[in-house]
Amino acid sequence: MKIDSMKHRGMKSLALALLLLSAPTIFAQNKDAMVSSIVQEANANSQLEKYAFELIDMIGPRLVGSPQMQQAHDWVVKNYNALGAQARNEPYGEWRSWERGTSQVTMTYPRIKSLEGTQLAFSPMTKEKGIEAEVVAMPLFSSQSDFQSWLKTIKGKIVLIGMNPLSGRSDANWKESASPKGYEKYQTLKSDQLKKWEGSMSYTGSTRRTLPLALENAGAVGVIDSYWTELPGITRIFDAKSKQIPVFNVGLEDYGLLYRMTEHGVKPRVSLQGNSKERGTSKTYNSIAEIKGKEKPDEYVVLSAHLDSWDGASGATDNATGVITMMEAVRILRKVYPENKRTILVGNWGSEEQGLNGSSAFVEDHPEIAKNIQVVWNQDNGTGRIVRIGGSGFEKSYEYISRWVQYLPEEFRNEIQTSFPGMPGTGGSDHSSFVQKGIPAFGLSSTSWDYGKVTWHTNRDTYDKIVFDEVKQNAIIVAILTYLACEEPTLVSREKIILPIDKDGKQTVWPTNLQSKRTSGN
Structure with a gap:
């Protein structure tokens, strides 16, 4: 009896050891299978051109406060609700309402x-x-x-x-x-x-x-x-x-x-x-969509892209491409990853062009969400494929981002350059609104496609400038990174780097310069 009992315990210990050794392998295999499903769904059933046509050609430019901006907000909510998310237009202020005519x-x-x-x-x-x-x-x-x-x-x-x-x-x-x-x-x-x-x-x-x-x-x-x-x-x-x-x-x-x-x-x-027509003032909104997490509903992975644009053209690459990238990523995840562990929250911000106002207002108004954000992925620089991710000044950002990037398809992964820990942003795009509150938020930077001289705030920022294969690649990347951030066992580190000494010999401090402007009159 004693010998048999010892053998039994030994076999249990061996089985446990083998299980522990195999768990990471099984976990990695599951991730590889999910990545394959994401890629397959993106390639087989892309809705990017449909989304682009409806937003860019039918609604057109989205100047803050304009009737077209309100149409865009309503379009976003309609589409996310159709995808099974809980979507809403959340007011945060008001703005002068001006409508372009001939x-x-x-x-x-x-x-x-x-x-x-x-x-x-x-x-x-x-x-x-x-x-x-x-x-x-x-x-x-x-x-x-x-x-x-x-x-x-x-x-x-x-x-x-x-x-x-x-x-x-x-x-x-x-x-x-x-x-x-x-x-x-x-x-x-x-x-x-x-x-x-x-x-x-x-x-x-x-x-x-x-x-x-x-x-x-x-x-x-x-x-x-x-x-x-x-x-x-x-x-x-x-x-x-x-x-x-x-x-x-x-x-x-x-x-x-x-x-x-x-x-x-x-x-x-x-x-x-x-x-043109003056229409008094109108409310300004952020369009928010949420897919509640099944295990950790009070922790969030945020997909960020501003919805507004200047109106010299139709705002195709600044930033309709970012908006449809996030929408397509959510569509893919709803299809292949219905049991998301954390809440996936999409923020299509208003009034980015006047100073990151929508995203700054959201962070200010939702401390209960801000404290439990895992990461923010922000896309806002044209139609090109994502090739750079910086650490935004977070000391341990390399530990999780580098690990997650390894799961991207090889041809995507090999092009992406990372810079860690990087520096915190003082503006530029909406991830800065989160970074300044100590939230890990990252701009997903793209290849140029002459963004700076051809489409950025110009009279030529139109549908025909979109390179859909590259936007599709971005949607795949965002979907994979979002899935991995949802699956991460714990919230990632928010430890900040010690910033360098400036030219005057003073210690640089973490930026806090962003504050939402809630009306066009202040």
């Missing part, structure tokens, strides 16, 4: 020509028949008094306020086609022109966005700018700060035409028509 810019003298241009967001509307006036170009100033003297000459005029570049060709085109001597000469002249213009602007005491206020106070009746990206046909479209007079952006090619005419003393005339 814009028309016409040169009426010395000849008739339709110009490529559009009213800037929040610009005052024109009268029904528009405004027609002589166009003058802002000269170079040598002093503040020089600027003040010039202001006395612009009453009743439409003012060109932007620098007219020496060439409408890109630097790459110059480098490719010019002689070495010609290219060097061009770069020297270009640098000299910019230096003189910046010096002149310093005497105005304004930026190109605030200068129209000074001009309207001096009696100007309209302002035209051209914020060129250094690529033909592409300009940046932001907002107008004027209170009474319309502000338009005109393409460089037509802007240069007007500018040269003023230099030659022609005195061109232009008609501006901007049929």
Whole structure:
């Protein structure tokens, strides 16, 4: 009996040891199987093009406070509810409600020509028949008094306020086609022109966005700018700060035409028509969707992408691509991972473009969620595939992110560069709102696809710029990383790095500069 009992205990111990040894292998196999299911579902049943068409082509640009932004919020909630999530539009403030109408810019003298241009967001509307006036170009100033003297000459005029570049060709085109001597000469002249213009602007005491206020106070009746990206046909479209007079952006090619005419003393005339509408104020929202965790419902993995955009185009790569990436990731996970251990929370934020307002408000309003967030995945830089993940200043971020990345398909994993522990963000995109509260949040950075010069806040940020195979890859990556973060046994470390000494010898502190702006009036 004693020998048999000892044998029995020995066999139990051996079985337990074998079980413990095999558990990690089984766990890894389960993860590999889930990754395979995610990839298969993404490739077989992608809904990305459907989502993109509905959001980008049908709803269009999503300026904070606009009726189109409200349509987008409602669209998000409808789609997440259809996926089986609990979705809601959560108000956090209010904003000036402005709706774009038709814009028309016409040169009426010395000849008739339709110009490529559009009213800037929040610009005052024109009268029904528009405004027609002589166009003058802002000269170079040598002093503040020089600027003040010039202001006395612009009453009743439409003012060109932007620098007219020496060439409408890109630097790459110059480098490719010019002689070495010609290219060097061009770069020297270009640098000299910019230096003189910046010096002149310093005497105005304004930026190109605030200068129209000074001009309207001096009696100007309209302002035209051209914020060129250094690529033909592409300009940046932001907002107008004027209170009474319309502000338009005109393409460089037509802007240069007007500018040269003023230099030659022609005195061109232009008609501006901007049929925008002021709609008072409207509530601002975050669209929130939750899939409750089955084991740890009070712990969260957050999928983050801002819903708003500027409205010079349709906001395709900034940031509809981020929105549909997260929506597709959730669709995939609902299909293959119905027993998510932690709550998956999607935040499609409002008013990111005015200073990360929606995401900052969410963190401020939900300390009960913030304290139990596992990680935040944020995507907000165009259509390109994810190739960089930084540690956002969290000391132990390499321990879990590096481990999770190893489960990505090899062709995805091999491209991703990581930088740990990295530095905490002071702005830029919505993950910074979480990082500043000590929450592990990470920007998923993408390949460029000329994002900075072609689509970022420009008149060309449209559906046709989307590379769907790369967005699909991003949805797969987000789905896998979300699954792994949900499965992690415990909440990850929030230990922060000790920041370096600054140039003045002082200890750098963790950033806390972000605070939500809840109205357009503060």
